[in-house]
Amino acid sequence: MQQAERGTRSLRSSYQRAPGGSVYLDIQMLWGMHYLTKAGWSYRVTELAGGSHSKKSSHYRGVSFDVDYINGVKVGRGNPHLRGFMWKCRQLGAREVKGPGTAGHSSHVHVEW
Numbered sequence: 535m536q537q538a539e540r541g542t543r544s545l546r547s548s549y550q551r552a553p554g555g556s557v558y559l560d561i562q563m564l565w566g567m568h569y570l571t572k573a574g575w576s577y578r579v580t581e582l583a584g585g586s587h588s589k590k591s592s593h594y595r596g597v598s599f600d601v602d603y604i605n606g607v608k609v610g611r612g613n614p615h616l617r618g619f620m621w622k623c624r625q626l627g628a629r630e631v632k633g634p635g636t637a638g639h640s641s642h643v644h645v646e647w
């Protein structure tokens with residue numbers, strides 16, 4: 535993220551299935567994250583381009599991020615902020631938003647531009 539703010543490429547991880555190297559974070563996604571914050575949402579980002587995901591993961595292309603806390607509450611089926619947050623992400627242009635109820639996403643929300 536700091537790398538993206540400086541306009542440089544962001545590093546990818548190189549463990550497990552991560553490809554290493556670097557990628558530019560998608561500007562639409564960065565604006566989306568900015569507007570989420572401006573709209574009053576607080577959220578903790580666990581992965582951007584880093585981390586190890588499925589082989590063809592959009593994370594490696596710099597167009598997605600994962601969130602495990604929304605407004606201070608851990609992501610899970612009972613999180614009262616979940617629906618609103620996911621809706622807001624779509625409204626801001628995210629093309630794919632996956633969370634609890636989708637396989638592999640019981641404890642985080644995946645937001646992809």
Ligand SMILES: [Zn+2]
Pocket residue numbers: 593598599600643644645
């Ligand atoms: Zn993800």
